[in-house]
Amino acid sequence: MIDLLGLGKEFSGRTAVENLDLRVRTGDIFGLLGHNGSGKSTSIGMMLGQVWPSRGKAILCGHNVIQSRRNALREVGAIFEAPAFYDYLSGWRNLQILSGYSSDSQPERLKEVLDWVGLTGREKHAVKTYSHGMRTRLALAQALLPKPRLLILDEPSEGLDPEGIHEMRQTILRLRKELGLTILLSSHLLTEVEQLCSRIAVLHQGRKVFDGTVSEAKSSQSCLELRVDRFEDAVKKLYELALIASHSNNAVILAGGIGSDRVVKQLVQDGFAVHEARMREKTLEDFYMELVQKQRQNSN
Amino acid sequence: MYLRFLSNELWKLFGKKRTYMGFAVFVLAQNAMLFAFHFSRWEVQVQRLLESNGHVGSEFISALTVSVVMLIPQALLLMPLFTTLVGGDIVAKEVEDGTMRMILSRPVTRLELLAAKWTAGAVFCVLLAFALGASALVFALCWFPWKGMFVFVPDFVFGVLDSKTGFELYLGSQILCAINAVTMFSLAFMFSCLNVKPAAATILALSFLFFSLVMHELPFFGDYQHWFLPHHFRNWILTYSQPTPWPRIAESLFILFGYNASTFIIGSAVFQSRDFKS
Known part of the structure; x- marks a missing residue:
């Protein structure tokens, strides 16, 4: 589902990601670990075509993100830490706008997704009135709208309270169980990754220092x-x-x-x-x- | 698909309260000016000017005349302010707020996104220019009668027109005003595509415009006036000259189209090369 081949990025001569090879297989919940500045967000940025790689290539759903962006991202949903929305518009309108960049989502699909994330009844309210947890759920809703096969979650639990973190964890498990999604999860919360992920990769100063299953990591x-x-x-x-x-x-x-x-x-x-x-x-x-x-x- | 992107951009633009600030300020400014016209000696002075040139002054103290007089300072000072405000925000604000990353995780190319954003901004500019023209005329009609039109800009335009011709030219000049507004917006749009804050993009565009205006007005640079944007922004007022200098207007229009294309290409080239991460 994701193939990173020799991916590298330099910012003004400083290496942010070095020669990264990574494979996420269909059905995996894959954890990407590393401290701040280890290159996780840059790697995710390159996967989504937001950051231009200095070398190498990122292949999502069988398509090169740079050469065939539309095909590569057609069935991909993404959430970033501190999800950003048009606060002056309603949740419903935000979903319409963001999904409009992928495909024209029908109102039935919007309702279905809002129901799935538990925001039904609040969709007509302005996003500025939403709590952090509700914004995270709205972010999940926008990611699910184009019926993705792959979900990229960059620090999805950032800023959530313990109850919110628990809820997010349950949601991620539901996503794989009920929707059969492949998930790439970048997180600082090691217990969360341990409970959710089947495979992990650890980045340190832009280099991959481990790639394997969680049980391999724990039994070494x-x-x-x-x-x-x-x-x-x-x-x-x-x-x-x-x-x-x-x-x-x-x-x-x-x-x-x-x-x-x-x-x-x-x-x-x-x-x-x-x-x-x-x-x-x-x-x-x-x-x-x-x-x-x-x-x-x-x-x- | 492009129409869907455009519709998204229009929702975002017209969902914001600050987008309407320009419209509100224009309405207030026009009414304040009308009040001043009505209760000052302006009418007497205009009548004297017309009569000294062999016209019946009272026939040209009209809503059309007042509308154009009101539009001149507004087009010169207020329009750049509100168009660059929207242009400066249109890309840079999304980058600053983080919504740009949400959009760029979608299967949309940067060029498509910018094209939709620029078109939405151009729609705003056209609406602003037409609203400005329409409200000027409507409010002027509340205070002044429907008669002939007189347009006077010292050393530049002296037009005395019947009401029908005046109204037709007034409509035509609004199109040229709208093109000016789009050009001002495009300049701010270009700066907005750079890695700067929205306010910085607006200030850069305004500085460029006001600097051009200062250079244009300096007598020492008389031979180089056509190098500066304000020279070409005068198109709309030139329509009232008798006879209308169409070749000069066409030349300026080509230059303005060139400006718009250049700012869009520079802005999108910079935007295309940028990396977006938190």
Whole structure:
């Protein structure tokens, strides 16, 4: 559904995205991860033909976005963080206008989509009276109007309250289940990505540093949850002895070939009071932090 | 498909309250001027001027005469303000608000989008010019009778016309006024396509227009007047000259069309090369 081939972008000599190859298969919910400035939004911009690639090509639904924009984007819907609308117009009119750039949507289709996102009854009100959650739902409605096969969501939960985030997560799952959409999701919320996505790619300083399934990401190394006095000092010591690869909150990722017994023994020998040590499945957050720290060490 | 894009742009443009600001200001300005005409010594002075040239002065103190007198300062000062306000907003405001990214995620080309936007702006300019002309005449009729027309611009136009000819030329001059308005809009449209804020686009266009006006009016540049836009904006008032200088009007029209084409091409070339991201 999405094929990025050697995609690259430079802004005034600064590399924003470097030689990005990515494939999103039909039916996937694909997570695009990375910190601010890692190149996620630029990559999405290039997929949608909003940003001109310096090299490489983006192919959506079998068509090159630059050469055949109309065909490539015909069955694509997109939502960006902080969705923008014509606030002085009604939700209904906004949908009519935005869908008018794809195809002439019939009123029945507008009603159907409004019903789907739960905005029925508010469609005649000016968008300036909408809450952030309602605007997000309206953004989803405009993305769904052209009956897309592919949905690109760039930070869709940005600015939503916990209830809104939960609602958005359920909506994304419904989209795949009921409408069979392929979804590319860019998000900072690692728990959200973990719960939703089947595959992920991680970008760091414009380069792809991981591409695989969520289970591959989580099973690559062991995670030891530690409750120990002076956790930061303990972690520092373990790094010095190359016993751990990374850490996050109260957990450490063990270095290759190192067992939990070795770590606990070392801590006790060094005088740290170990109250609890428990192996657990690595979360996506553990994996992500480990990956990013490794990349930072490599660049230093 | 193009008509659907145009309809979208018209909805956006005419859904905004500020779009109507120009219309409202024109109506207020015209009534204020009419009030001044009615209660000042303007009529006596015009009558004297006509009689010193062998005409019956009272036959030309009319709604048509007053309408043209009112239109001159409005076309010179207010029209650039409101056309460039709309032109400066039309692209840059969408980029600033973020709605441009929403549109550009759709299967529409940038050129199609800009063509629709420019046409919507041109529709606004034509309506503004015609509304300005119509309201001037309607309000003038409330205060002055329907008689012959007298148009006087020192060293430029001295036209004394019967009411039928005057009215026909008045209608024709509104078309030329509309073309002027579209040209002013196109200039702001071009700046709006650059990576600037909407207010900056409007200010750049107004600065260009006023600078051209200053250069045009400086006596030292008399030989170069035809290089400046205001020289060609005088078309509409030239229609009242007797006989009407059609070749001069046609020449100016070609130049204005060239200006419009150039600003559109420059604006769309810059817009085409831009990257849009948050």
